[in-house]
Amino acid sequence: MTDKNIDDVxxxxxxxxxxxxxxxxxxxxxxxxxxxxxxxxxxSMPIPFASYGLAPRRHG
Amino acid sequence: xxxxxxxxxxxxxxxxxxGDMTVTEIVEQCIAVADxxxxxxxxxxxxxxxxARAQAERLDLELQNGRSRGPLHGIPVAIKDLLxxxxxxxxxxxxxxSTEWGERGDGAAVRRLRDAGMIVMGKTTTMExxxxxxxxxxxxxxxxxxxxxxxxxxGSSSGSGSAVATGMAPAALGTDTGGSIRCxxxxxxxxxxxxxxxxxxxxxxxxxxxxxxHVGPLARTTEDCAILTRTMAGWDAEDALSSKEDHRPADxxxxxxxxxxxxxxxxxxxxxxxxxxDSVRRAMAEALDVLATAGAVVVDIxxxxxxxxxxxxxxxxVCEHYANFAxxxxxxxxxxxxxxxxxLAIGALSSARDYAQAQRVRAYADDQMxxxxxxxDIIASPTTPRSALPLEDMSGIGAFPGFTSPWNGLGVPALxxxxxxxxxxxxxxxxLAGPYGxxxxxxxxxxxxxxxxxxxxxxxxxxxxVQHDVSDRQDSARR
Numbered sequence: 001m002t003d004k005n006i007d008d009v010x011x012x013x014x015x016x017x018x019x020x021x022x023x024x025x026x027x028x029x030x031x032x033x034x035x036x037x038x039x040x041x042x043x044s045m046p047i048p049f050a051s052y053g054l055a056p057r058r059h060g
Numbered sequence: 061x062x063x064x065x066x067x068x069x070x071x072x073x074x075x076x077x078x079g080d081m082t083v084t085e086i087v088e089q090c091i092a093v094a095d096x097x098x099x100x101x102x103x104x105x106x107x108x109x110x111x112a113r114a115q116a117e118r119l120d121l122e123l124q125n126g127r128s129r130g131p132l133h134g135i136p137v138a139i140k141d142l143l144x145x146x147x148x149x150x151x152x153x154x155x156x157x158s159t160e161w162g163e164r165g166d167g168a169a170v171r172r173l174r175d176a177g178m179i180v181m182g183k184t185t186t187m188e189x190x191x192x193x194x195x196x197x198x199x200x201x202x203x204x205x206x207x208x209x210x211x212x213x214x215g216s217s218s219g220s221g222s223a224v225a226t227g228m229a230p231a232a233l234g235t236d237t238g239g240s241i242r243c244x245x246x247x248x249x250x251x252x253x254x255x256x257x258x259x260x261x262x263x264x265x266x267x268x269x270x271x272x273x274h275v276g277p278l279a280r281t282t283e284d285c286a287i288l289t290r291t292m293a294g295w296d297a298e299d300a301l302s303s304k305e306d307h308r309p310a311d312x313x314x315x316x317x318x319x320x321x322x323x324x325x326x327x328x329x330x331x332x333x334x335x336x337x338d339s340v341r342r343a344m345a346e347a348l349d350v351l352a353t354a355g356a357v358v359v360d361i362x363x364x365x366x367x368x369x370x371x372x373x374x375x376x377x378v379c380e381h382y383a384n385f386a387x388x389x390x391x392x393x394x395x396x397x398x399x400x401x402x403x404l405a406i407g408a409l410s411s412a413r414d415y416a417q418a419q420r421v422r423a424y425a426d427d428q429m430x431x432x433x434x435x436x437d438i439i440a441s442p443t444t445p446r447s448a449l450p451l452e453d454m455s456g457i458g459a460f461p462g463f464t465s466p467w468n469g470l471g472v473p474a475l476x477x478x479x480x481x482x483x484x485x486x487x488x489x490x491x492l493a494g495p496y497g498x499x500x501x502x503x504x505x506x507x508x509x510x511x512x513x514x515x516x517x518x519x520x521x522x523x524x525x526v527q528h529d530v531s532d533r534q535d536s537a538r539r
Contacts, residue, residue, distance in 0.1 A: 012408070013405060016408045018408060019394070020405070023398070024398065035410070039375065045424070047420045
């Protein structure tokens, strides 16, 4: 992650009201970098929205 | 000291019925084990010894007067400290969690067990708010594995697993959002069951991922898990997600013959994976032979979108966890351990698009699984990719939900039973899952497995306290 990306993470967390410190930001940024890869994989799945717009019905 | 003889609920009930033991004697035996081992295994956060003794006297009196409440009459139970009870506080093992939660008292599951005659022995350790890594840096007990106290007992229902393994209680309640009942069952050598989503109500349970959370039992045997599940199951007006379908496992269904039951094995998930220990593969091969010898038809299958639905489950759950907890998290940030707040922050950073896609993946995978369930009755896999991690190096923890979390996203019943331990004698678990609502079939397969094996009967040797500092392993300092 670039310094700007890390700054963005810190800014977004503080906007949520979370009083993060420097070590929080470093660890969260590292975890978020890994999560972004997961999220990208999930986004790439070609699932028709109309058919699968919600969780299984039994899950509310 | 060896742990108390691993009596099952059924066996204790038979002793009570025959007059060989009293409820008071059973409770005193559990308290004696806790006195000997709780402090160095970090099993309980809070113990209710006096209240348990008083309740035991009342239940003995009922038996003397010819009244038995049924198979759970006089049976001690330990409750994960994520579930509110009448007896005391609910901490979620966190300084950041409001103590007001515990003031609501028993939720439906605990109340139903208590009404059936169970005695609440105490509240067991967990991971902080079911998310943080174990640490010695807070005022809560550090959960240790009863088979090797230098190791992790699994989580997040950590103390519930070790309570059953040691005999501090023959039964325990846990919660499971990505594997938190089955993982400690696997690593601590006991049986753990995550019922179908909504079968056991969650009222009184601190929410983690509301649409992924399950309440379920840990016990010595599958038969015990069936008794506990049957007692806790049923719709509850206080849990909007509890099911109105009554598919609780009937006693008569437990002894269903395994002959002809088709067990699917997704070998592609564990035979070629570098993250799975050889000892797990060998134990799986032996466990499948046991099932086949009992008459099951074991077939290779491929499970579609396994990794994706697991990833989607963990993402969706952390989004829901953050959403449930955002206000408290902001207010209590510095009272919460760093590993828990780092995990929860992922929910704060994730977008609505990511959450919605996680739900779509989940629904799509659920749909795709229909064709798999059309071909098999049960899917067998390892519960965990290896035996217990050393507390000094928890870096491999991220792989632990790999076999368990997809079943949370899909909401299907999943059971972990002990299979052959590794070369060091550390427990390993076999996971059996079935289609939604087929809880009885899953339990009957586990029961059949345990009729042919004895690994669920093993009890750990309880050694002296371990002088062992894991506080340097991670910085989870509070400010």
